[in-house]
Amino acid sequence: MDRIYLDCNASTVIDPSVLKVMIEELEVDEGNPSSIHFHGRERKNTLDQCRRVIAHYLNASPQEIIFTSGGTEGAAMLIQGLFQNASTGHIISSGTEHPCVYYHLQEMSKRGFDVSFLPVGEWGAVRPEAVSNAIKPETRLIALMAANNETGVVTDIEAIAKIAQSANIPFIVDGVAWLGKERINIPPGVSACFFSGHKIHAPKGIGFCLCRRSLKLSPLFPGGGQEFNRRGGTENLSGIAALAETMVLLEKNQERWIAHMQNMRDRFEKEVMRRLPNVIVNGVGPRVCNTTNLAFTGMDGESLLIKLDMAGISASHGSACSSGGIEPSRVLLNMGMPLARARSSIRFSLSRMTTEEKISRAIEIVVRLGALH
Helix, strand or coil: CCCCEEEEECCCCCHHHHHHHHHHHHHHHCCCCEEECHHHHHHHHHHHHHHHHHHHHHHCCCCHHEEEEEHHHHHHHHHHHHCCEEEEEEEEECCCCCHHHHHHHHHHHHCCCEEEEEEHHHHHCHHHHHHHCCCCCCCEEEEEEEECCCCEEEHHHHHHHHHHHHHHCCCEEEEECCEECCCCCCCCCCCCEEEHHHHCCCCCEEEEEEEECCCCCCCCCCHHHHHCCCCCCCCCCHHHHHHHHHHHHHHHHHHHHHHHHHHHHHHHHHHHHHCCCCCCECCCCCCCCCEEEECCCCCCCCHHHHHHHCCCCEEECCCEEEEEEEEHHHHHCCCCCHHHHHEEEEEECCCHHHHHHHHHHHHHHHHHHCCCC
């Protein structure tokens, strides 16, 4: 069976040219960038060049790029690093954040921190005025995602960054579902932003943070002094080289790739909704180009997802399984959706490698299975 992969917000296949760069680096990776001898200097030169490539894409200083193992580590590094020596303070976030932020902040709330999880409503993202109204004298952090990984709805990062900058409050942005889906401009009011490579056709296990030098952080992994004393441990140089190649390709091709994903997503969404009148898009606000979260009202989303899988389509329910039970999407419920609608919802997410032919087949399969209910 020629399967159709529509779960690209979970992960993406490695680009062949990126894999080639990674293998080439693995074949020569016999030095440590922290060593002062010839082999160490060679690896340090590679590391510095990769850092410059990524910094150039983000219009940042190379010293602001910190390599990590991915988005979860990036979130922990920034949040824990900011509060490692504190026991109180107020944090502004939302109820629709990725688990790497949401559950982290829930644990901090249990430890005595005052955390405001702002509502987003059917729009799907926190509004700037809600952030402004939530600020207290003791507010020490604003932590929000640029694009929601389940609905694709984007947050007005630029407006919130101005609010944060005016109030002199650190603003940390989850950029994982944002990178590669829009042209990124990180405004000065953003203190740090974290990203993950495997969402953009780089390998799993590599990511990075853009971290302003003015942001005072204690290292999550101390002891090695690597990454400007912000992230100890020998760098994953083959992963970093692959990530840098991914960013080179993205800079060269992103306008064309974004247009392709937008066209594919819109075609899929409109055709499914035209032929299945019970289907509704979750998230009213503007979205990134590759994501649609559809409620198949009156249907059981879990059953439909299983049938899609058996028919050759990989998608996501946006649910977590525990002890054989299925839980509806926290994100959708925190958008104020009824339980039945949340249970009927499925996320379809595309990549730049999704083809016209696969979208055509996916439409026919989804419509056929949806019509059976």
